[in-house]
Structures are given as C-alpha cells and as structure tokens.
Amino acid sequence: IFQNPLPLAPIATPASSTNVNGQQIDFYEVTIEPFQKQIYPDLGPANLVGYNGVAPGPTYYVKKGTQTVIRYHNNHTDDSVVHLHGSATHTPWDGWPSDSIALGQYKDYYYPNDQNARSIWYHDHADGITTLNCFRGLIGTYIIYDPEEDKLNLPTGKYDVPLMITDKMYTDSGDLVSVANESEDFVGDIMEVNGQPWPYLEVEPRKYRLRLYNTATSRPLDIHVEQSNGDWLDFQVIASDSGLFGSPVNSNQVTMGMAERYEIVVDFSAFANQNLTLKNAFALSGPGYPQFDNMDLVMSFVVGNSVNDWSSNEVPSTLNPNINWPEDRDEVDHTFRFQRGDNVWTINGVDFDDVNNRILARPPQGSTQRWRLVYAGGPGYHPVHVHLVDFKILSRTGGSRGVLPYESAGLKDIVLLEPGETVDIEAHYGPWNGLYMFHCHNLRHEDSMMMASFNVTRLET
Template sequence: MRPIQIFSTLVALLSVVSAQQPSVIPRKSPVYTEEFQHTLPIPPVKRPLTTYHNKKTGKVVDFYEIRIKSFKKNIFKGLGDANFVGYDGMVPGPTFRVPRGRETVIRFINEEQNAASIHLHGSYSRAVFDGWAEDMIPKDHYKDYYYPNAQNARTLWYHDHSNGKTAVNVNSGQAGFYIIEDAEVEQRLCLPQGKYDIPLMISARFWAANGDLPDISAPGPQYGDTYSVNGQISPYLDVESRKYRFRILNASVGRTSNFTIEDGKGRLLPFHVVGSDAGFMSKRVETKSLVVAPAERWEIIVDFGATDEKTLMLRTAQVFSDQRYEISGNIMQFRIAKSEAPSLAVIPLPNKLVDLDLPKVTNALVTKTFVFGRTGTLWTINGKTFHDPKNRLVENVPFGTTEKWILRGGAGWSHPVHIHLVDFQIIKRVALGPTGRDYLTEYERFAMKDIAAVGSEEEVHILAKYAPWDGLYMFHCHNLAHEDDNMMAAFNVTNIKTMGYKDSKFSDPMTAEFRAKPYKGTTDLVEVKSAVLERYSNMGAYEKNN
C-alpha cells in the first residue's frame, strides 16, 4: 500500500506547456493511501418508468425521473465522510443509453437547498429545455426536460448549469453520462460494445483535510490536485487482451489534462481516437497522448492485446496554466488478463468512419471575434458579463446561416469554450504569444466539436451553422470558476433582431409554461403517460420551422 506519487515537474507530450515554468503551488488534499485497491465503478444504466407511443406520428417517448439529493461517501481511509449532492444520490449519476430518434422526458426533482438547472451538454435541445442558467429548479420543485435525441450517435453528459453555482454543484457530484446510440452505425464500424464500451468520467478535485469536499463558492482557481474516475480515486480495471472502447469525459471544474497510457518502463502505448463531442470522427487517428479540456469528450479504442505487459497506467501531464498546481499523475491502472474469447485485435479498425456534416458557407461569410479576458476582477466576454441582463446578449445570428467565430484568449489562462445548440468545425488555431499553439491536433482536424480548447495566448477559429432551432442560447468558458464569475454570454438565433420572440414559445428559455413546478411528493405514472408525454409528443417542439 503506497501513497500516490506526487510530481511537480512534468513535460507534456504536446507543446502546450508554458514557455517559462512558474513556481508550483503545493498540493492541498490529503494523501490517498489506497492506490489501485478499488475497482473502477461503472454507473448503472437508467431505465424508463413509462413509455408513450404516438400513433399519429410513430414517435416513442420514454419517461424518466431523477432526484437531486445529498449522500455521504467515505473517500479517504481514516478520515471522515465526504458530503455529495448527486443525481439519484450517486456520483456520477446514472447513465442514459438512448437509441437515436427515441425521445425522452426526464423529470428532475430537486430535494436540496441549492437551486438546480440541468443542461444536456451536446444536445440541440429547444431553449426552454436547454438549461438556461436562470431557469432554475428550487428546492421541492421539479422540471420536465424534453429531448429529441435525433442527432448522430454521440457521448453527451448532463450536468448542473445554475447561475453562479455551477462549479459548486458539479464539484459536489451533479454530472452523468447520456449516450445516444445508433445500432446500424455501430455494427458497420465493428467497434467494441457492451461490457467493452466503458464511460470514464475523470474529475480533478481538491479535498479538505477532514476528507470532505471543501467550499469552492468563493472566486478563485479550482484546478484540483486529486483525480477520480467515475467517483473513485486511483481505481483499477481488469481487462481482457482485446480492444476496448473508452468514452473519456473531463468533468473537472477547471483542469485540462494530457492523457497517456504507459507501461512500467515509461513506454507509451498508442491508441486510436474515433469519436469527439459530436460523435464519430471522419477517420480514426492514432496517437500516444490526448489533450482533454473540461467538458470535452473523446472516444478512444485501446488494444490491450497489442502488449505483453500485465499492467498499464492511465496517466496525465500538466498543460496550459494548470501546470502551476501540483497534481497526482497516476489516474487509473489496467490489469490485463488473456482473453478466452476470440479477440477483436485481429479485426482491423476501419480508417474511414463517417461522413461529417461540415458547415457549408453559402452566404457571404460573417466573421465575429469574441475575447475571453479579464475586466477588473471579473471574467468577461468582449468586456461584458452575464450577470448584467442588459449586456449579456452579444450576438444576433440569423437562423440557418453559417458564421465564423474567432475565440481569443489572453496570457496566463486557458478557456475551454462551449457553444450551446450547435456542433462546430475547428478550422484554425493561431499563436498570439510564446505560450500559444499554432496548430490543430490530428484528432481535432477530423472531428466536429462543441468545446474549443483555447490555450494561453491563442485564438481558435470555428465554423458553425446556427440551426436547427431559433432561440436564446448561451456560450461560455467551461472552466466553471470562470463561468460562475461572469464569463458567459447569450446569442440569439432568429430573424427577429430584438429579444421579442413571436414565432415560437420554445425560443424564450424563461417561458412560464415550462418553468419548474412544486413537487407534491409522488409521481402519477398513469397521468404522466396519458397527459404529460402525450402533450409533449404532440406540441411540435422538434418539428422543423417551428
């Protein structure tokens, strides 16, 4: 039994570290003494409570219920329990696996004091179901979120999006996987499925001396110094000597990571990247390292049959400004056993995966620049803050048009920028100073995204088509400490140049009809099926031109 080895001088495998190494801020958290003694937890798959079949349209809508509630869990042996608030009282929350095109209504019931707002990250939900930061669920209230699930297969995640409290709520455990599956595509690509398709929610947190989660509500850096995977610090996973598919999500409040898979001699095992935020890439990319910013998802294929080693290690190196904060580099251990079943290792991965729906520039290309910076004591976008309602709307985008946005960062900080509603193509990265990169990684080049990793002294150029719905949506830095400290803005997808919507009740995220309602203690599933699901299925929220 040995503690995690802490190391403070690391060399990232990509040139994303600062040109000058700053002094390292010491570790805050207690020493973890049970490294690789606990198996990796796999979040349970959520099952629907009832289902509605629309005879007129043929659509199927499943109903689920999630309770936001507190629970205790011991993390550090010999110390006190940690206090979490999670979905269904677990961390991560349960995983949703939904067939493409099968709609869902999820009722989130808040049993806790902090108000909640739920964002299904990566879904093109209507604005009223997107998790607008001020559309909150108070204690003892519920809100029904209606999702279309019509996009291509992808790894999404659901998490809190409350105005000014997102970092606190996500850090406390309010996050879970939501996976849209397409059986036809999966079968054609012949990628690992079932128990060989494993979601990995990786989070870096600080921990208090007593083993609890500290209060992170005050403004300031929240990079974390201790990694957990699916809620467990330093787990191990028994694997067979064959291919596995891992859906990697960086659910950290603020830390970007550079992941590698290493043997005991420090040699790197190559793996293939096949999916991104927006689903399968156009081609697989072999790499030995993977930079993952907060909220990014990457799907990788690891062939444990390609090594003679009995154990391998998932590790991370420090990148961007995060290198100022001391970390533990060992994240997770793989224990390899010979596979008795025929190995997929003999079946080569396809080089071409899918055709990407790239944004097409059919209009005179409009270019907009957004500066993610510091104004006084606040994090801002173009000098404006989200907390100022009169200034939070920074862009009107005509429906259906493609625009080029330049996302510009400053010196000393990185910003993982998330744009709601759309998938986008990263077309260029420009170095603005010695710490900036001037290239795209190979896996970025063949992917559609909803997070752009903007490093220190960089700007990233993206193309996006603003569709398929009109409405008021957010974009922001997904370093949640920055987001909560005002680095968030709104854009308005509509042909109407003001905030006054006349075409659709789904465009205004604060439409009263869809706001949270008091919870009476029980859910009548007969009423849900005959009234609630029927109503949602027939209201036309996800019909085009609505």
C-alpha cells in the same frame, strides 16, 4: 496507489414509455439528492450531491430518434439546473442558469435526441454555483447511439467504458473542500475517475472503446497510456464531442480542455498479464497553480490473460462518412475576446449579469457563421463551449500548436483556448431558433460570469 476498482454508474431505465403516432417517448424520473460517501475509509464521509444519489449520475443510453422526457426532482437545498451538454435542445430545456429547480420542485426536460451517435453529458448549470454543484457530483454520461454506428462492430458492452475524469480535493476529515464563490482557477490534488480516486480496471487482452470525458473544474488534461517501460501506447481516436470521425486518427495522446470528450480504442492484446497506466501530461503553466504529486496518474489497466468474447473487436477504416460539415466561410462574422474584467470574467468586455448587453450575436436560423475566439487575458485556460451547435475548428494561431489532427477530424462543441491563442470555428446555426449561451467551461470563470448569449433568429415566412 491504484487500490480500488473503477466504478461504473448505473444505467438509467425509463419509468415508462409511450408511442405517439410512431414516435417513441421514454419518460425518466430522477431525484437530485444529497448523500454521503466514504471516499477515505479512515476518515469521515464526504457530503456529496447526486442524481438519484449517485455521482456521477446514471448513464443514459438513448437510441437516436427516441425522444426523452426527464423529470428532475430537487431534494437538495441549493438550486439546480440541468444542461444536456452536446444536445441540440430547444431553449426551454437547455439549462439557462436562472431557470432553476428549487428545493421540493421538479422540472420536466424534453430532449429530441435527433443527432447522430455521440457521447454527451448532463451536468448542473445553476447561476453562480455550477462549480459547487458539479464538484459535489452533479454530472453524468448520456450516450446517443444509432444504427450506423452499431453496424461498425466497434467494442461494445463491457468493452465500451465511459471514463469521467476530474480532479478533487478533500479536507483532513474526509469531506470535500469548499469551492464556492471564487473566481480563480481551482485545481485539486486527487485525480478521480467515475467518482473514485485513482482506480484500476481489469481488462481482457483485446480492444476497448474508452469514452474520455474531462469533467474537471479548471484543469486541462493531456491523456496517454503508458507501458511499464515508459513507452506511450499508440491508439486510435475514433470520435470527439459530436460523434464519430470520418476515419480513425492514430495518436498516442489527446489534449482535452474541460468538458471536451474524445473516444479512443486501445488494443490491450499485446499486454496480457501486464499493467498499463492512463496518465496525464498536461503541464499547467502560469502563476497560481499549486503543483501536487501524482497528478500525472489517472488510473491503471490490469490486463488479464484470456478473452471472453472476441466479437465487437473492430475499428473499420471508415467510421462516419456523413459528417454534417458546415460549408466553408472565409469571412469572420464575430470576434470574441475572453479576458478578466473587474472582479468578473468577460467576453468582449461584457459579463452575463449585464442583461442589456449580453446578447453578442444574432445568427439567422439556418445560416453558417465563422467566429473568432481570442484568449485576451488570464490567468487560466478558457475552453469555449457553444450550446446548440456542432462546430468545425478551422485554425489555431498564437500559441505553441496548431489545430491537432483529432481536433479537426470531427465536429466539436467545445475548444480549448490556451494563453495567447486565437481559434476560428464555424457552425451552422440551427436546427432551432431562440436564445442560447456560449461560455467559458472553466467553471470558476463561468460562475464569475464569463458567459454570453446568442439569439438564433427565426426565419420570416
């Protein structure tokens, strides 16, 4: 089944660079455009849409503190909105769903990149068609790096691999199935990594840093690495949504809701000349989920027998000692209930089209708030994403598990709510003020209005 090599997206390069009073600003130009790709050699091409005509789009490597301006031209008939997920972006460039770029237009997005090193991503956020646009390919990796991280000697260069994992489905003629305008969860029957169904990656018998992204529409993943005898490999989880942990967490699996990221370091040194398999063990529960073959398979690692370069082969016991944890707070400031309404999905009974009621919180700029997120109805999963902030997961109750060790080892921007669960999160509201969104990242729910807004209110001076 693992017939084709893992593709890696091209690396984005700035069209120009300027320096204003010591501040470096890199300018990029990207075109959102339709293209065709032969996913199945024997069938017709799939009609995709990509950033610069590739899907996933180019990978950005941006040094902390270097500002970026990215001009997105839209050469596609459907509206597009770009959101840099995990970035503390000022509101005009944060990807408000109706702030769309129409065919023939462009918009310049400005990003301060002032956060610590982290694996974030950019993706479409257009009103009602986010599922469709992301499914057709409008997603990409954006990596912020910083000098503190560089000093750690973690696997780098070709030993540092972003893996955007998603499920897809194609018709008999080789094109994508239609995923528009429905409110039920979508799960596909093909597992793709970086745009390739079930790929393989040739690796050397040494350590690799794997940046795992769940970019699926509605499917949570439970990722592990399996040996040929069926045993699960132990690895080190070193980072999540908002960057490196204080210290690595040992595990042999990571549960990942849609849009969550975990970075793991896998040591292949004991497996020369063997194959290992990246697998998914998440059991979709509840009605409405078709069960397809091979959705437990993700990709394969073909381990060679020699190592080209032994540098950057470390995982120090201290990674980031300076995580910016919000101060503890016992009082719950807001409780948000995620459930189905009439034909839409709602948060506290409000859907995003309800423009007079959709601002559900007004945290003062600089304040810390504790939010209680409640799974109040399904079917399906509700990964809850809060724009702008990094949050700490305080508790998880009501389901079969508590807070997982790697969930609380670093800050996050998204947390999975499974049926019955209540999760408390705490965040420091800043650095900017203004109107932001929080929403379910099950894209079918998101397109069916399971979004709300919060207004970080400006401090009076």
